[in-house]
Amino acid sequence: MWALEPAGTPGRSRLLANTPLALIATLGAGWLAAAGLAAAGWLTPSVMRVTALTAAHGGLLAAALAWGAADGGARLPRGCPLVMVALIGAGAIGAVLDPRATVMYLAAPAWLAVLMFRRRLDGLGLAPRVALRPLLVGVAIGALLGGHLLLSASQTLGYALRGGGTAILALWAYDVGANLISAECFFRGALFNRLQRRWSFAAAATVATGAALLRYVVDPLLPKQVEVMAGALFYLTILGAIDCWLLWWSGSLLPGLAASWLFFLAYRLLAIG
Amino acid sequence: MREIAALAVSIVAVTVLGSRAEVEATSLLRHLYFVPVIAAALRFGVVGGGVAAVTAVLLQTPRVFAAIERGGLTSAAAEHLVTCLALVLAGTLVGRLASYAQAQRRRTETLLAVQRALAPDTSLELALGRLRACLAARLAVDDVALVVRQDERLVVAGGTAVAAESLAAEVLATGIPRFLPDVGRGARPRRAFVAPLLVGGDSIGVLAVEREGELSAPERAALSALAAHCGLALENARLASRQRRFAEELAERIASATATKSAFVAIASHELRTPLTALLGFSELLAQRRFEPAEVRRMAETMQHETERLVRIVDDFLDLSRLERGLEPRLSRGAVKVAPALTAAVEMFRRAGSHRLVVECEETLPAIDADADALDRILKNLVANAMKYSPLGSAVHVGARATDHAVEFSVRDAGRGIPAEALPRVFEPYYRAPGVGSARGAGLGLAVVKSLIDAHGGSVHLESAPGEGTRVTFVLPAAS
Numbered sequence: 077m078w079a080l081e082p083a084g085t086p087g088r089s090r091l092l093a094n095t096p097l098a099l100i101a102t103l104g105a106g107w108l109a110a111a112g113l114a115a116a117g118w119l120t121p122s123v124m125r126v127t128a129l130t131a132a133h134g135g136l137l138a139a140a141l142a143w144g145a146a147d148g149g150a151r152l153p154r155g156c157p158l159v160m161v162a163l164i165g166a167g168a169i170g171a172v173l174d175p176r177a178t179v180m181y182l183a184a185p186a187w188l189a190v191l192m193f194r195r196r197l198d199g200l201g202l203a204p205r206v207a208l209r210p211l212l213v214g215v216a217i218g219a220l221l222g223g224h225l226l227l228s229a230s231q232t233l234g235y236a237l238r239g240g241g242t243a244i245l246a247l248w249a250y251d252v253g254a255n256l257i258s259a260e261c262f263f264r265g266a267l268f269n270r271l272q273r274r275w276s277f278a279a280a281a282t283v284a285t286g287a288a289l290l291r292y293v294v295d296p297l298l299p300k301q302v303e304v305m306a307g308a309l310f311y312l313t314i315l316g317a318i319d320c321w322l323l324w325w326s327g328s329l330l331p332g333l334a335a336s337w338l339f340f341l342a343y344r345l346l347a348i349g
Numbered sequence: 350m351r352e353i354a355a356l357a358v359s360i361v362a363v364t365v366l367g368s369r370a371e372v373e374a375t376s377l378l379r380h381l382y383f384v385p386v387i388a389a390a391l392r393f394g395v396v397g398g399g400v401a402a403v404t405a406v407l408l409q410t411p412r413v414f415a416a417i418e419r420g421g422l423t424s425a426a427a428e429h430l431v432t433c434l435a436l437v438l439a440g441t442l443v444g445r446l447a448s449y450a451q452a453q454r455r456r457t458e459t460l461l462a463v464q465r466a467l468a469p470d471t472s473l474e475l476a477l478g479r480l481r482a483c484l485a486a487r488l489a490v491d492d493v494a495l496v497v498r499q500d501e502r503l504v505v506a507g508g509t510a511v512a513a514e515s516l517a518a519e520v521l522a523t524g525i526p527r528f529l530p531d532v533g534r535g536a537r538p539r540r541a542f543v544a545p546l547l548v549g550g551d552s553i554g555v556l557a558v559e560r561e562g563e564l565s566a567p568e569r570a571a572l573s574a575l576a577a578h579c580g581l582a583l584e585n586a587r588l589a590s591r592q593r594r595f596a597e598e599l600a601e602r603i604a605s606a607t608a609t610k611s612a613f614v615a616i617a618s619h620e621l622r623t624p625l626t627a628l629l630g631f632s633e634l635l636a637q638r639r640f641e642p643a644e645v646r647r648m649a650e651t652m653q654h655e656t657e658r659l660v661r662i663v664d665d666f667l668d669l670s671r672l673e674r675g676l677e678p679r680l681s682r683g684a685v686k687v688a689p690a691l692t693a694a695v696e697m698f699r700r701a702g703s704h705r706l707v708v709e710c711e712e713t714l715p716a717i718d719a720d721a722d723a724l725d726r727i728l729k730n731l732v733a734n735a736m737k738y739s740p741l742g743s744a745v746h747v748g749a750r751a752t753d754h755a756v757e758f759s760v761r762d763a764g765r766g767i768p769a770e771a772l773p774r775v776f777e778p779y780y781r782a783p784g785v786g787s788a789r790g791a792g793l794g795l796a797v798v799k800s801l802i803d804a805h806g807g808s809v810h811l812e813s814a815p816g817e818g819t820r821v822t823f824v825l826p827a828a829s
Contacts, residue, residue: 077492078532079541079557080505082512149534201536224407232414273531273538277563314403324562327536 148199181253214331222342398444546580739764
């Protein structure tokens with residue numbers, strides 16, 4: 077038993093320890109520069125979009141990888157966060173050039189899967205083995221929330237279901253490859269995981285969910301209609317809290333990822349934005 | 350699972366029933382949601398109540414929001430929204446109260462189980478093992494250990510030892526509970542909590558628990574209270590065990606003392622009766638018959654000898670009586686010359702002629718600071734003992750020699766000796782070593798000797814081996 081061993085009080089690093097600050101600062105500076113140049117009319121909105129997506133999702137994933145590796149006692153391959161940013165950037169460029177090229181986003185989760193099978197991401201809750209029961213619960217919750225969203229949005233707000241296979245596939249690829257993976261890895265796998273090792277579950281889940289909500293509220297891609305914002309906050313609060321609970325219960329990020337994927341799958345079926 | 354399915358079916362059934370009524374019609378059917386929500390809260394606590402309430406709200410929102418879209422926030426729609434809010438409040442509040450009540454019930458059951466686990470007739474190791482098993486089964490933690498300080502060692506249940514730099518050792522030293530939110534590197538945080546087992550403000554041990562997952566502040570407070578209870582229960586068990594042990598020892602001692610007293614009364618009666626019989630017999634003979642002067646003298650000497658024995662026995666009784674009352678023998682100390690005292694003490698026994706008495710003493714020995722009568726009684730007791738337990742005709746050596754500011758006396762015989770196991774008790778009152786056979790005595794001689802020597806500030810020592818005789822040496826201070 078640990079309490080009887082001579083280990084003493086375990087050293088706890090600072091909350092923001094191991095953050096790749098130089099990379100994030102560079103991404104932020106690039107984003108600001110692109111925004112400035114776009115505002116001045118020297119850059120097209122597409123370039124601005126690529127820069128923003130790369131900086132936001134790439135930055136979150138890079139930070140998550142660095143935190144997860146440090147917390148799990150693993151070593152990442154050299155330049156791994158940079159590779160992740162590059163993969164997100166490639167996906168963003170592909171999506172701008174041709175909607176069908178949005179599948180390039182899937183390179184990011186593929187790279188994460190490789191790292192996961194090499195046991196480099198245990199600290200993020202991404203391990204090859206996951207219990208079936210939490211995974212099924214995650215699938216059920218995602219399906220339930222997604223179904224409810226489809227029902228209530230189409231009934232209440234009158235949103236129609238989206239047509240066009242390629243457009244939906246492109247959005248799904250974006251969610252799977254960048255949007256969800258970056259949010260889950262950072263806000264649950266990294267931030268919540270660190271917080272729950274310092275505070276109670278409730279406090280950690282509240283802060284992590286609040287931070288994730290903030291990220292979606294400031295997301296320029298989210299439609300700004302009040303009813304959409306209110307609905308997004310409603311569902312994302314429930315989803316975020318449940319994802320925290322799934323990670324806390326199972327020790328794995330995969331059930332939460334499954335829940336989020338299914339919910340966003342339903343969300344993308346709605347003709348919003 | 351059956352209960353969850355029943356709750357889900359009832360919520361869906363209420364939804365189906367309510368879907369036939371228009372929101373604007375202010376259907377009261379929606380209030381039926383309270384039944385499964387409160388049932389879930391009572392059965393599964395705050396999580397169950399919350400999940401059931403949110404599910405009920407989610408199932409109503411498509412219709413409620415659609416009605417608001419169509420006709421605005423009418424009073425009926427507002428009432429519906431209030432119902433939704435009331436469902437969430439009822440689910441969580443009732444669930445919280447139910448969780449609290451369940452937790453209290455579990456705590457009470459745990460306290461009772463702790464009391465049952467600590468049967469007072471067991472050793473501390475066994476009691477701790479039982480207590481740990483009881484707590485492990487009831488606390489729903491991954492690991493539990495109990496450490497209790499006993500004398501200079503630590504008894505551990507749930508581990509082998511307590512490391513000096515460990516959290517348990519720290520809490521044991523400070524008596525302040527410690528909580529660490531994560532002590533592992535696993536996928537889930539491993540909480541560790543160590544609470545002191547308190548008795549009257551002192552830490553007699555610790556209760557340590559570890560759990561992968563949440564260990565909330567109320568749970569930690571409950572664990573601290575439980576640890577304090579365990580401390581008191583352990584202390585009570587320990588006191589009860591000690592009290593019972595004392596009672597058993599006391600009963601044994603009383604029985605032994607009673608037996609010893611009975612034996613003493615029998616022996617003392619016999620000891621008193623023997624000289625009295627001799628005195629009575631000789632005095633009757635002298636009164637009824639006429640004897641030759643030499644025969645009369647012999648009888649008188651025998652009567653004097655028996656009378657002196659009677660006096661010694663009575664003196665021993667009196668000294669013993671003072672000893673048992675915690676009083677020292679009365680002494681009238683002064684400078685006493687050793688050689689004359691030795692010779693005088695031995696002379697009486699020499700007349701009996703049963704043993705060869707050898708006095709080894711220099712005339713130039715310094716005088717001692719002692720009560721002359723007490724010294725005489727010490728020597729006579731020791732010489733009488735030596736003669737009693739050695740064969741007729743054998744030698745008894747009585748000697749004295751000077752040491753640093755003292756004189757060491759010794760009485761040595763070649764008798765049967767004393768068994769090694771009896772040696773520690775030979776100076777106890779009434780004690781008679783095994784194998785003394787028909788030798789006369791009340792078991793008081795050596796006890797009186799020791800008390801007299803102690804009263805002088807001297808010391809006495811006895812060496813003996815079966816078949817090789819006994820040597821008693823005692824030291825008394827020289828006169829200044």
